[in-house]
Amino acid sequence: xxxQAVTSxxxxxxxxxxxxxxxxxxxxxxxxxxxxxxxxxxxxxxxEEVVALFPAGDDAVVERAxxxxxxxxxxxxxxxxxxxxxxxxxxxxxVQRDRRALALLITREEGKPLPEAEGEVARAxxxxxxxxxxxxxxxxxxxxxxxxxxxxxxxxxxxxxxxVISPWNFPIAxxxxxxxxxxAHGNAVVWKPxxxxxxxxxxxxxxxxxxxxxxxxxNLVLGPGAVGQALVEAEGVDGISFTGxxxxxxxxxxxxxxRIKVQLELGGNSPAIAFDDCDVELAVAGVAEGAMGSSGQKxxxxxxxxxxxxxxxEFLERLTARVRELRLGDGSEAGTDLGPLVSADAREGxxxxxxxxxxxxxxxxxxxxxxxxxxGHFFAPAVIAELPLDGATLQRExxxxxxxxxxxxEFDEALQVANDTRYGLSAAVFTRDLRVVERTLRELEAGLxxxxxxxxxxxxxxxxxxLKASSGPGPKEQGTQAREFFTELKTAYxxxxxxxx
Ligand code: NAD
Numbered sequence: 316x317x318x319q320a321v322t323s324x325x326x327x328x329x330x331x332x333x334x335x336x337x338x339x340x341x342x343x344x345x346x347x348x349x350x351x352x353x354x355x356x357x358x359x360x361x362x363e364e365v366v367a368l369f370p371a372g373d374d375a376v377v378e379r380a381x382x383x384x385x386x387x388x389x390x391x392x393x394x395x396x397x398x399x400x401x402x403x404x405x406x407x408x409x410v411q412r413d414r415r416a417l418a419l420l421i422t423r424e425e426g427k428p429l430p431e432a433e434g435e436v437a438r439a440x441x442x443x444x445x446x447x448x449x450x451x452x453x454x455x456x457x458x459x460x461x462x463x464x465x466x467x468x469x470x471x472x473x474x475x476x477x478x479v480i481s482p483w484n485f486p487i488a489x490x491x492x493x494x495x496x497x498x499a500h501g502n503a504v505v506w507k508p509x510x511x512x513x514x515x516x517x518x519x520x521x522x523x524x525x526x527x528x529x530x531x532x533x534n535l536v537l538g539p540g541a542v543g544q545a546l547v548e549a550e551g552v553d554g555i556s557f558t559g560x561x562x563x564x565x566x567x568x569x570x571x572x573x574r575i576k577v578q579l580e581l582g583g584n585s586p587a588i589a590f591d592d593c594d595v596e597l598a599v600a601g602v603a604e605g606a607m608g609s610s611g612q613k614x615x616x617x618x619x620x621x622x623x624x625x626x627x628x629e630f631l632e633r634l635t636a637r638v639r640e641l642r643l644g645d646g647s648e649a650g651t652d653l654g655p656l657v658s659a660d661a662r663e664g665x666x667x668x669x670x671x672x673x674x675x676x677x678x679x680x681x682x683x684x685x686x687x688x689x690x691g692h693f694f695a696p697a698v699i700a701e702l703p704l705d706g707a708t709l710q711r712e713x714x715x716x717x718x719x720x721x722x723x724x725e726f727d728e729a730l731q732v733a734n735d736t737r738y739g740l741s742a743a744v745f746t747r748d749l750r751v752v753e754r755t756l757r758e759l760e761a762g763l764x765x766x767x768x769x770x771x772x773x774x775x776x777x778x779x780x781x782l783k784a785s786s787g788p789g790p791k792e793q794g795t796q797a798r799e800f801f802t803e804l805k806t807a808y809x810x811x812x813x814x815x816x
Contacts, residue, residue, distance in 0.1 A: 339369040339517045341376055341537055344383035345530015348376075354538070356513055359426035359655040360645040360691040366424045367514040371538040377505070377545040380534040384476045384503035385551050387531025392473050392501030394529070396450040399499055403447035405526035406495075410440040417487065417518060419647060424512050425486055426654040426691075427609045428646035439491040439519075441775040442793075446495035449795065454802075466809045471802040473501035474576060475553035478546040480567070482559045483657055484612045486512035487519055492775070493556045494523070496797035498532065505534045505552070507543045509559075511657055547571055554578070556792075556800060558614075561712075561784060568787055578800045579787030580780060582712040583614045583740030585761065585770040586733035589630060590726075591623035593745035597767060598622075599633040601743055605769035606718035607641060607696050610653050612661075614785075615741040615763065615771045618713060620720045621729050627722045631700070634720070635680050638696050643686060655691040656715055662692040665715030672699050672708040677719070710736060726751070734760045739782030743770040762786065 340349035352368035372380075391399070410417065417439075418432035427435070458467040479493045490508060497504050508516035520535045536542055540563065547555050547570050554576035557567050564579040571577040587605055589598035605617030622630045646654035656662045673679060677699040684695040696716035702708050709719060723729040733742060742761035746752060752766050762781040763773065773779045773793065780791035790799035 336365040337367045337514055337517075339367050339513050339537060341370065341372055341380070342517075342520050342524075342533070342535040343376070343380050344387070344534070345524075354510060354513075356424050356511060358423050358691075359657050360647075360688070362659070362691055367517075369510075369513045369537045372507075372536040372542040372545075373538075374545045376536055376538075377542060377549050380505045380536050381476060381478075381546075381549045381551045383531040383534050384505050387529060388473065388476055388501070388503035391498070391503055391529060391532045396454075399501065400447045400450035402523070402527050403443050403450070403495055403499060406523050406528075407440050407443035407447060409522040409525055410436060410443060413518075413522065414440070417515070420518060421486060421512075421515055422646040422654070424514050425483055426646055426657055427612075428651045428654050431609055432646070435485055435488045438775060439487045442488065442491045443495050445775045446499040446797070449496070449798070450499050452795070460808060460810075464811045464813055466811070468807045468809065470805045470807055471500070471798065472805065474801055474803055475502060476551055477502045477504050477801065478549070478552045478555040479504055479506040480543045480546065480555060480557045480559065481506070481508050481516075483509035483511035484609065484614070486515035489558050490516065490519060492779070492793050492797070493558075494519075494533065497556070497801050498523075498528070500798055500801045502801055503532050503534075505536060505546060505549075507536050507538070507546050510537070510539050513537050543567075544570075547575075554800065564787065576789065576800065577787055578789035578792070580614070580792060581785050581787075582738055583616070583781065583785050584618045584710070584712050584736045584738040585615055585741045585743070586619045586621055586736075586759075587617040587743035587770055588621045588723075588729050588733055588745065588755070589623060589626065590729075590744075590746040590748065590751055591625045592747050592751075593623075593626070594747070594767075595626050595629055595633065598626075598745035599630060599637060601745060601765075601767070601769045602634060602718065603637045605743055605771050607638065607653060607716045608769070608771055610656055610694070611696075611716035611718075612657060612714055613771050615773070617718055617743060617770045619709060619733070620718050621723050621732055622720060623729075624722045624724055627720075631680065631698075631720060635698055638681055638698055641696055643684065643693050643695070644688060645691070653696060653716060655693045657692070659692055661714065662694050665694050665713060665717065668708070668711060668713045668715070669697055669699070669717060672702060672706075672717075672719070675703060675706040675708055677702040677708060680720075704732060704735070712738065726754070730755070730758050734758075737784040740785035741765070741770045741781070743768065762791070
């Protein structure tokens with residue numbers, strides 16, 4: 316094994332406009348380690364620009380991180396709920412203080428436009444505050460037993476050592492909504508972030524460190540997917556909370572089955588349904604935002620727009636006009652509506668998916684764009700019509716700014732087409748009819764439903780998660796529900812024998 320260069324100094328932080336790449340390292344047991352950097356993250360809007368250089372962890376690094384978490388966890392749990400809350404409140408304050416720099420860093424490493432990055436940072440702050448407050452919530456219930464001399468209580472205890480594996484598309488909010496409840500409930504964490512966004516991960520880990528989190532309570536191991544796999548297989552891990560692709564999620568589920576607790580949030584293929592009584596402008600805005608926001612790189616993005624035939628022509632005219640007006644560019648520049656895709660591979664994948672859609676008979680309603688900056692992984696937003704309902708495209712999660720428009724005549728037909736996907740993450744419904752709202756809330760197979768708003772978007776204080784292949788069998792994330800995954804529940808029967816005197 317190569318000797319590790321160990322340093323207790325934190326690595327230089329990547330800042331939004333620093334000309335030199337940051338050198339990042341793993342965080343283990345409160346020490347930043349900087350072995351040779353063999354990997355780099357780049358700015359998707361300027362592919363020549365290296366944002367950060369970082370090492371690839373291996374089985375040995377993961378093992379040490381898990382061992383550090385196992386050592387730190389009992390003391391972190393014993394520190395008490397008030398102290399855990401104090402650290403999370405302090406982390407929220409640090410996020411608020413650094414919000415501009417964090418947003419610029421997200422834009423530089425992930426590519427989303429700055430206002431969206433600022434929104435994501437604000438969400439991370441909300442999440443930290445929400446889970447800080449949860450440390451003061453009741454952790455169990457008290458029941459009367461079958462005799463007056465018995466009381467029954469439920470007790471929640473930390474799960475133990477939790478592995479967090481996160482994707483690149485929300486590089487601060489998704490890790491925050493896993494790490495904050497894990498820490499709030501007294502767990503220690505080993506975090507493997509996406510190798511596309513390591514600098515944002517280091518920035519969040521440093522914030523928690525500055526907030527007073529003791530060494531070992533959060534460990535960060537950088538590197539490719541193999542590091543995540545090592546974490547899933549590591550001895551001493553009690554649970555894995557994963558967000559990412561369906562393929563990787565399924566592999567984690569089968570590797571962890573029966574051995575550890577597994578929570579999965581996976582892909583989506585969300586429908587938006589516009590009924591003929593809807594406010595068409597609102598539906599157009601909702602579909603444009605849902606499909607094109609973050610260049611379509613959201614799990615909850617609208618991929619299929621089902622439009623009632625009487626409003627189809629008006630809808631298409633307005634949607635294509637709106638999409639044509641979207642300005643593509645570097646997300647850090649004012650006025651940019653759409654940033655690049657995250658990588659060359661991502662762009663090539665979406666290009667292939669759109670070619671396949673046209674091969675299936677789909678008609679592209681938006682033309683090629685002359686304003687695509689060549690320096691980044693830009694992809695022109697696309698609206699596709701006339702796809703066959705039984706073709707492969709409508710079943711695929713196209714992770715880019717692409718939406719397929721499908722006309723419908725009857726309510727039941729709209730519901731049937733909307734549900735005709737193995738995914739079930741989110742859905743949007745546009746209507747003024749309360750009866751339609753009620754039926755769609757009951758019959759749409761989606762874990763999140765937005766009425767008269769885009770299929771994207773989630774708040775920190777309510778449950779988040781999908782149905783069908785979009786999620787694993789584990790409990791939902793966020794809100795008070797988050798504790799279901801991060802704690803074990805015990806039921807205690809306590810007998811108080813009658814006094815003898
Ligand atoms: P991904 O599955 O490629 O990677 C996610 C994480 O898993 C990364 O950290 C990666 O390094 C790691 N990983 C890769 N192979 C692994 C393995 N064999 N074992 C363990 N870990 C491994 O996903 P991505 O490209 O980063 O993200 C895009 C996907 O995430 C899309 O499918 C999107 O729908 C999904 N997503 C879902 C949600 C949700 O809440 N449902 C939210 C955001 C993104």
